[in-house]
Amino acid sequence: xxxxxxxxxxxxxxxxxxxxxxxxxxxxxxxxxxxxxxxxxxxxxxxxxxxxxxxxxxxxxxxxxxxxxxxxxxxxxxxxxxxxxxxxxxxxxxxxxxxxxxxxxxxxxxxxxxxxxxxxxxxxxxxxxxxxxxxxxxxxxxxxxxxxxxxxxxxxxxxxxxxxxxxxxxxxxxxxxxxxxxxxxxxxxxxxxxxxxxxxxxxxxxxxxxxxxxxxxxxxxxxxxxxxxxxxxxxxxxxxxxxxxxxxxxxxxxxxxxxxxxxxxxxxxxxxxxxxxxxxxxxxxxxxxxxxxxxxxxxxxxxxxxxxxxxxx
Numbered sequence: 001x002x003x004x005x006x007x008x009x010x011x012x013x014x015x016x017x018x019x020x021x022x023x024x025x026x027x028x029x030x031x032x033x034x035x036x037x038x039x040x041x042x043x044x045x046x047x048x049x050x051x052x053x054x055x056x057x058x059x060x061x062x063x064x065x066x067x068x069x070x071x072x073x074x075x076x077x078x079x080x081x082x083x084x085x086x087x088x089x090x091x092x093x094x095x096x097x098x099x100x101x102x103x104x105x106x107x108x109x110x111x112x113x114x115x116x117x118x119x120x121x122x123x124x125x126x127x128x129x130x131x132x133x134x135x136x137x138x139x140x141x142x143x144x145x146x147x148x149x150x151x152x153x154x155x156x157x158x159x160x161x162x163x164x165x166x167x168x169x170x171x172x173x174x175x176x177x178x179x180x181x182x183x184x185x186x187x188x189x190x191x192x193x194x195x196x197x198x199x200x201x202x203x204x205x206x207x208x209x210x211x212x213x214x215x216x217x218x219x220x221x222x223x224x225x226x227x228x229x230x231x232x233x234x235x236x237x238x239x240x241x242x243x244x245x246x247x248x249x250x251x252x253x254x255x256x257x258x259x260x261x262x263x264x265x266x267x268x269x270x271x272x273x274x275x276x277x278x279x280x281x282x283x284x285x286x287x288x289x290x291x292x293x294x295x296x297x298x299x300x301x302x303x304x305x306x307x308x309x310x311x312x313x
Contacts, residue, residue, distance in 0.1 A: 051292030053283030104222030222281035
């Protein structure tokens with residue numbers, strides 16, 4: 001009887017440990033967010049595109065939807081939500097004609113000055129544009145061609161990897177494929193020759209411990225690479241659904257297919273913005289995951305910048 005009792009206790013303990021250690025018990029899943037500020041349409045600029053999170057401010061580009069000929073940049077204080085439409089210090093006004101589709105951007109400090117590098121997705125001219133900015137004013141500071149095996153490449157995503165005394169290293173993304181590329185630190189023009197690094201797993205990726213049947217049909221957006229932690233955040237969107245997949249232990253030397261994390265994911269399915277809820281870009285600042293959106297419902301557009309609730313990187 002003692003043996004049977006002891007065996008029952010052992011079995012119950014083991015089963016309990018198995019339940020506690022299963023994927024669902026340890027999977028971190030975030031599906032709520034807080035608004036920080038709206039980024040309203042201005043003039044002809046109605047589409048939210050590139051997004052970046054700085055130490056104090058968030059930056060969101062809006063462009064002329066379907067034309068990609070004019071864009072503006074919003075600066076938002078990440079704590080107070082105070083919003084400013086940045087001024088064009090090169091040619092006046094607030095808009096510019098340099099950024100194309102402006103699908104993604106990354107922030108780089110050069111010689112103590114702040115810069116944005118923006119991918120245009122243009123098939124001709126510049127595929128990457130550098131802006132210098134000071135407070136609420138930005139200036140055109142460089143234009144670059146991007147090439148892959150000698151042909152024009154128009155990547156849709158960019159994220160800074162490292163900055164040395166002589167060079168800036170980036171990751172670029174086109175679809176699910178990540179590439180490496182670099183520039184001399186102070187170059188205002190030139191060509192970036194890409195080399196393929198790795199492919200991001202999307203099909204079969206787990207979101208809150210389960211697969212999403214149509215995830216392969218979601219649109220690719222910008223991305224963010226946390227170089228210090230070697231973690232990549234990849235937003236995907238479809239209609240009123242946005243998912244962010246996470247990839248750990250990736251670096252410029254990674255090759256093959258990078259698997260999506262099975263124990264960490266983000267998803268927003270919006271009933272309020274039933275027509276569209278697109279996370280266009282993401283960024284980490286002080287451990288929080290911020291993002292910019294295109295949001296709409298039958299009443300109109302409600303684009304903005306936001307933060308996922310509860311997540312600390």
